[in-house]
Amino acid sequence: MIVFILCFILFLVGLYGLITRRNLIKIVISLSIMEFSVFLFLVLIGYIDAGVAPIVDLSLSDQIYVDPLPQAMVLTAIVIGLATTAMLLAIAIRLYRKYKTFDIREINQLRG
Amino acid sequence: MNSLIPIFIIVPLATAFLIMILGKFIQGFQKTITPLILLFLTVLSFYCLLNNYSDSYAVGGWEPVKNIPIAIYLVMDGFSILLLTIISLIGFLASFYSISYISKFTSENNFYALLCLMIAGMNGVVLSGDLFNLFVFLEISVISSYALVAFGTEKEELEASFKYQVLGGIASFIILFAIGLIYWRTKTLNIADVSTLLSSQQANIFDIFVQILLISGFGLKAAMMPFHAWLPDAHSSAPSPISAMLSGVLIKAVGIYVIIRLFFNMFIASEEIAILITTLGTISMVIGVLLAIGQWDIKRLLAYHSISQMGYVVLSIGIGLILMARGTRPAVAVLAIAGGLFHMVNHAVFKGLLFLNAGAIEHRIHTRNLKEMGGLSKDMPATSATSFVASMSISGIPPFNGFFSKLIIIIAAIQAKFYLLAFLAVVVSIITLASFMKFQRYAFFNKKEYSKTLKIKEVPFPMIFSMAIMGILCLAFSLLAFPGVREQILGPAIDVLMKTGEYTQTIIGM
Amino acid sequence: MKGMSIIVKKVTQLISGIIFMYGIYIITHGHLTPGGGFAGGAIIAGAYILLILAFGSDAVNLRSKEKGSSLIESLAIFIVLLLAVFALFMGAKIFFANYLPKGQLGEIISAGAIPLYNIFIGIEVAAAIITIFLALVIFKEEAKK
Numbered sequence: 001m002i003v004f005i006l007c008f009i010l011f012l013v014g015l016y017g018l019i020t021r022r023n024l025i026k027i028v029i030s031l032s033i034m035e036f037s038v039f040l041f042l043v044l045i046g047y048i049d050a051g052v053a054p055i056v057d058l059s060l061s062d063q064i065y066v067d068p069l070p071q072a073m074v075l076t077a078i079v080i081g082l083a084t085t086a087m088l089l090a091i092a093i094r095l096y097r098k099y100k101t102f103d104i105r106e107i108n109q110l111r112g
Numbered sequence: 113m114n115s116l117i118p119i120f121i122i123v124p125l126a127t128a129f130l131i132m133i134l135g136k137f138i139q140g141f142q143k144t145i146t147p148l149i150l151l152f153l154t155v156l157s158f159y160c161l162l163n164n165y166s167d168s169y170a171v172g173g174w175e176p177v178k179n180i181p182i183a184i185y186l187v188m189d190g191f192s193i194l195l196l197t198i199i200s201l202i203g204f205l206a207s208f209y210s211i212s213y214i215s216k217f218t219s220e221n222n223f224y225a226l227l228c229l230m231i232a233g234m235n236g237v238v239l240s241g242d243l244f245n246l247f248v249f250l251e252i253s254v255i256s257s258y259a260l261v262a263f264g265t266e267k268e269e270l271e272a273s274f275k276y277q278v279l280g281g282i283a284s285f286i287i288l289f290a291i292g293l294i295y296w297r298t299k300t301l302n303i304a305d306v307s308t309l310l311s312s313q314q315a316n317i318f319d320i321f322v323q324i325l326l327i328s329g330f331g332l333k334a335a336m337m338p339f340h341a342w343l344p345d346a347h348s349s350a351p352s353p354i355s356a357m358l359s360g361v362l363i364k365a366v367g368i369y370v371i372i373r374l375f376f377n378m379f380i381a382s383e384e385i386a387i388l389i390t391t392l393g394t395i396s397m398v399i400g401v402l403l404a405i406g407q408w409d410i411k412r413l414l415a416y417h418s419i420s421q422m423g424y425v426v427l428s429i430g431i432g433l434i435l436m437a438r439g440t441r442p443a444v445a446v447l448a449i450a451g452g453l454f455h456m457v458n459h460a461v462f463k464g465l466l467f468l469n470a471g472a473i474e475h476r477i478h479t480r481n482l483k484e485m486g487g488l489s490k491d492m493p494a495t496s497a498t499s500f501v502a503s504m505s506i507s508g509i510p511p512f513n514g515f516f517s518k519l520i521i522i523i524a525a526i527q528a529k530f531y532l533l534a535f536l537a538v539v540v541s542i543i544t545l546a547s548f549m550k551f552q553r554y555a556f557f558n559k560k561e562y563s564k565t566l567k568i569k570e571v572p573f574p575m576i577f578s579m580a581i582m583g584i585l586c587l588a589f590s591l592l593a594f595p596g597v598r599e600q601i602l603g604p605a606i607d608v609l610m611k612t613g614e615y616t617q618t619i620i621g622m
Numbered sequence: 623m624k625g626m627s628i629i630v631k632k633v634t635q636l637i638s639g640i641i642f643m644y645g646i647y648i649i650t651h652g653h654l655t656p657g658g659g660f661a662g663g664a665i666i667a668g669a670y671i672l673l674i675l676a677f678g679s680d681a682v683n684l685r686s687k688e689k690g691s692s693l694i695e696s697l698a699i700f701i702v703l704l705l706a707v708f709a710l711f712m713g714a715k716i717f718f719a720n721y722l723p724k725g726q727l728g729e730i731i732s733a734g735a736i737p738l739y740n741i742f743i744g745i746e747v748a749a750a751i752i753t754i755f756l757a758l759v760i761f762k763e764e765a766k767k
Contacts, residue, residue: 018278018282024274027278031278031281031282034282034285035281035285035288038285038288038289038292041289041292042288042292042295045292045295045296069295069301070292070295073244076244076248077288080248080251080284083251083255084251084255084277084281084284087255087258087259087277088274088277088278088281091258091262091270091273091274091277092274094262094265094270095270095271095274098266098267098270099267107271108271109267109268109271110268110271110272110345110349
């Protein structure tokens with residue numbers, strides 16, 4: 001139970017950074033931290049009591065393994081998170097060259 | 113090969129990779145192959161639509177073990193094939209239009225490859241029968257659209273793309289969290305298996321929490337109020353064929369389609385959630401059109417009208433869900449769902465046509481402000497005629513297709529005794545008409561305001577061809593209202609949504 | 623940008639080969655131990671990025687390297703798709719099936735087509751990360767001039 005509360009605290013740290021920070025790069029890092037909290041939550045769902053890592057060893061016959069499906073989901077989701085972060089950083093660098101600042105209060109051309 | 117389903121995913125993916133490899137060596141390769149491939153997909157999807165092709169395909173060939181499905185399933189039934197047709201058709205017309213529009217940018221290879229990737233992702237979302245597979249294809253199409261919105265790399269486009277990306281990233285995080293919670297409760301990811309397991313257990317507070325998370329996540333992708341903040345910036349700053357694709361297809365295929373599929377076929381319909389969905393649709397409809405009246409930028413005006421028309425579709429689907437949850441009057445529920453799906457198909461065509469017109473105007477005059485245009489109807493006759501057809505369609509004037517779909521939605525609302533919703537739908541339609549009268553007058557029929565030294569001719573042939581075909585389709589789709597044609601095309605879609613048992617039978621039974 | 627001091631350059635020359643071999647080990651044993659295509663590809667990309675950071679971008683012709691890695695990335699992902707489509711013609715004729723013979727549990731050459739997928743996905747992920755890094759460095763270089 002306490003591990004789920006720690007995942008939630010990590011999510012809240014990311015959310016705080018996303019809302020209160022003005023620098024573009026800090027917004028990108030906070031979004032990454034929020035996504036990592038969900039990955040931790042997904043891996044912790046698959047835990048079965050007294051289970052070991054799901055690598056098959058034929059010498060020990062009735063062994064309890066933890067659930068490998070959430071681990072496969074998290075591997076794919078990590079790659080998707082990499083693509084999202086790379087895309088955000090490329091746009092942030094180009095924004096710096098056009099607006100000469102990273103401050104989101106200056107970047108407000110579009111209104112209405 | 114014994115099934116047509118994997119073709120819809122393999123072909124656009126292979127085209128995107130081939131364009132990246134061969135585009136550096138062969139000139140003009142990307143311009144010819146993308147419209148050809150999308151035309152092939154359109155013809156194939158029309159063939160499946162008219163033959164009522166309904167099948168499920170297990171990727172990898174893994175058979176169910178002890179009656180538990182363990183493979184990833186791709187399912188094509190009446191509802192998916194309707195959306196596949198719209199995606200391929202609007203994609204083909206937009207890529208044909210962009211043969212002459214995109215030639216002013218430098219890296220055309222990247223544009224066509226990203227367009228094919230976006231279409232492959234949307235096809236995957238529509239065909240998927242597995243929750244995590246849906247999430248992966250959703251991310252493929254949405255990340256391609258982030259790159260396409262920022263394609264021109266001007267100041268406004270980069271800022272709009274950044275806002276879109278941060279909000280879209282939060283939505284994807286919420287969707288992944290909800291998928292994790294569903295897996296925790298039912299220990300399976302297959303949509304049909306989740307529906308059988310959820311229907312045999314008691315509904316508790318956990319299910320309601322998951323449903324609200326899914327409405328928030330997919331509602332942000334579908335641009336419902338109060339999650340609409342990214343749409344005016346992103347859709348007005350993108351290049352015009354991409355605006356037509358985003359507003360015409362993307363918010364339907366990854367937003368509205370998934371909400372309909374999950375809430376009709378996976379969860380048990382409960383009345384509180386259905387009332388919540390209907391309320392969100394009504395708020396989108398009313399506030400979208402009120403915000404659109406004061407706009408002077410043509411593409412921002414069209415983007416706000418997208419929010420309003422999506423509100424119509426969600427309102428109608430919500431009425432159908434309320435009636436199904438109560439279990440009374442199935443005939444009116446069928447009518448409401450038919451109106452919603454018909455309006456979704458119509459909106460793809462006329463909103464795509466309006467964005468292509470706005471692109472044609474911008475291509476010649478280089479401005480988007482309505483106060484600086486005027487008198488274009490003499491110089492650009494094809495653009496003016498098709499824009500008139502599209503404006504009449506969206507306002508609901510007979511004999512164009514918008515009239516019939518709005519009429520079905522209002523009749524369904526009156527028959528279900530929701531008189532306030534029917535009244536609001538009529539009022540919003542009148543305000544939409546006023547807004548488009550303003551658009552037509554200032555853009556086409558006023559005195560000339562722009563500088564006389566610009567020589568305004570008609571736009572090149574590929575752009576006229578796409579706009580003319582869409583204008584003809586606006587008239588042709590109004591035939592869908594007649595009972596004979598409606599049963600053939602919309603009937604299978606409604607059957608699949610109302611009878612959940614048949615959907616699970618298609619996957620687990622076969 | 624200029625490179626770093628001579629100690630960093632010599633140590634990087636020695637270590638980057640070992641990192642490259644470690645990445646190849648993780649890729650090829652993907653069906654026996656944790657890892658596989660994604661993780662191994664990221665490690666191989668790390669070896670190349672370490673070299674570019676230590677020697678400075680003045681010593682490398684960045685544009686030709688970026689064209690090369692972009693081409694390798696597209697080619698590798700196209701071969702992965704071809705491998706999956708090839709399953710339509712052999713054996714059970716289902717997309718993405720596992721059609722090569724499966725050997726014994728625990729050997730390197732076993733588990734059908736999975737080691738082939740791991741190798742090509744590893745090449746693709748490494749090339750993709752290198753392309754992203756080179757594109758951002760080229761953009762920064764142009765801004766300075």
